[in-house]
Amino acid sequence: MTAFTVLGASGYIGSRLVAHLRGQGHAVRAPARGDADIFSQPLGHAIYCVGLTADFRTRPFDTVEAHVGLLAEVLQRAQFDSLLYLSSTRVYLGAASTEEDAPLSVVPGDPSYLYNLSKLTGESLCHASGRAGVRVARLSNVVGPGMDAQSGNLVADLVRQAQQGAMLLRSHPDSAKDYIHIDDVVRWLPRIALDGRSTTYNVASGRQTRHGQWLEWLGEHYGSAFEVQEGAPLQQFVPISVARLQAELGVVARPVWGDDSH
Missing domain, CATH: 3.40.50.720 (NAD(P)-binding Rossmann-like Domain)
Structure with a gap:
């Protein structure tokens, strides 16, 4: 202990x-x-x-x-x-x-x-x-169970919207983050x-997940409609290096989406 x-x-x-x-x-x-x-x-x-x-x-x-x-x-x-x-x-x-x-x-x-x-x-x-x-x-x-929709987290906000039946993505679907x-x-x-x-x-996971993927996954899980705001900006984020973490601890990130991610 x-x-x-x-x-x-x-x-x-x-x-x-x-x-x-x-x-x-x-x-x-x-x-x-x-x-x-x-x-x-x-x-x-x-x-x-x-x-x-x-x-x-x-x-x-x-x-x-x-x-x-x-x-x-x-x-x-x-x-x-x-x-x-x-x-x-x-x-x-x-x-x-x-x-x-x-x-x-x-x-x-x-x-x-x-x-x-x-x-x-x-x-x-x-x-x-x-x-x-x-x-x-x-x-x-x-991301994970119990995310606060007021936290500013994109996924938490989309989950809240999906639970209400419709999602609006305010960034380009090809925008991606780790x-x-x-x-x-x-x-x-x-x-x-x-x-x-x-x-x-x-x-970090060392993987980029597109915002469009979140729309598709959440839409399927909740049976929710979704759309993308017209003219939504493309947000580019540099992939995060996890070489040190993997070399020292030998860890591999689990998928961010699963049955318990909402």
Whole structure:
């Protein structure tokens, strides 16, 4: 039995990670937001799932506090055997390569980049902290049961629409992203935390799934009609490299679509 602490355990990833770890027989603490005990009691292996997604544009200060401020306190004050910080493959926006050590591009004047910049600041803080056992996991687009339709996740929104009988896709059907199933995420994160030999990992499937495929799969599953908004833009996303993850852990992503993906 290994001791874990999941920070941000009330969120989609954090809550499922807690359930998975407990199901594996581990001792898991899931402190509530603002619980000062995280600075006075050993955390064991800490996994930092605190973060904002869809509402980061309207909550810039909360975004920085979640991605950087609280993290800084944990790195300075908390006792832990290891710490795994959850970042995002969104940081590759505008980059020529998605290998973990590749140079990245940012546009500070664009409000949309606040998410990327705050995540990268959190990553840099992890690397500069001088603490042993601190690693970063850049997560791709996570899908699975219980997705929040208000999260800004394309698939969660399409599922909500499909359940209501009709879907409208506002991007070109040939737009594609890397999607990773929540089951893979919760299985792989503890392995990275305990056995990772590198400091940064892409947690992704390594496959591009077209938006049109989601329309077809969800339409068939729910018997829902669908259409594409006229003039919908084509969104190009660079494929995410998973070479490091596969080489070190030997993992293969499960299909993102299945009977339990809704």
